Amino acid sequence: MNVFSPAWFLHLWRGIWTLSSDILHREGWREGLRATPAEQELMRRLAHRDPDAAAELVRGYADAVYRFIYHQVGGVAEDAEDLTQETFLAALQGAHRFRGDSRLRTWLFRIAAHKIADHWRSRRRRPPEVPLEAWHPATSTDTSPPAFLEETEIRERVRAALLRLPPHYRTALVLRYVEEMPVAEIAQVMERSPKSVESILLRAKAVFTQTFQEMDES
Incomplete structure (x- = not known):
């Protein structure tokens, strides 16, 4: 072979x-x-x-x-x-x-x-666009869900918020905060200048925060 x-x-x-x-x-x-x-x-x-x-x-x-x-x-x-x-x-x-x-x-x-x-x-x-209502479970009389369910929901909502971002925002955030790459290395991956990456990260964080909060409030 x-x-x-x-x-x-x-x-x-x-x-x-x-x-x-x-x-x-x-x-x-x-x-x-x-x-x-x-x-x-x-x-x-x-x-x-x-x-x-x-x-x-x-x-x-x-x-x-x-x-x-x-x-x-x-x-x-x-x-x-x-x-x-x-x-x-x-x-x-x-x-x-x-x-x-x-x-x-x-x-x-x-x-x-x-x-x-x-x-x-x-x-x-x-x-895919993820409907906001998908992250809010049906009303229940139990107001204290297990912690692992809360953590799972948060992870899923973070993932949904990431999917709503432009691809270059999503890539920059994952490289910086999941892979913990320095800006200079992110610039190599994204084939951009370090200054451009810094600007992208600033905008991406702002957009992600706003998107996540809107999902949380809806």
């Missing part, structure tokens, strides 16, 4: 989906804006079709890429999984184009951002 074929990648994906958090926060994960020597070496091996390098790439970054995509597609797990697979397949096939002028995760997130944009453009789709 061609180790860089979609079928091989799907086999790899299914075998190593469960990741431990220590992989995601290994030394150097958040330091610097250029590829580390280890990342450069990994991509060199990947460009030479080393299947062990492909497995290492997926094990090390799949969870973060999936999380980033998940928040961009309204928490639809199936879509997030499909787009994550597409992202890594594109990375495997395009490894020879990695120049090392950004961190490896930044490069992967940039690919993912393009896949997300393609996802919404395909079949002329737009992020």
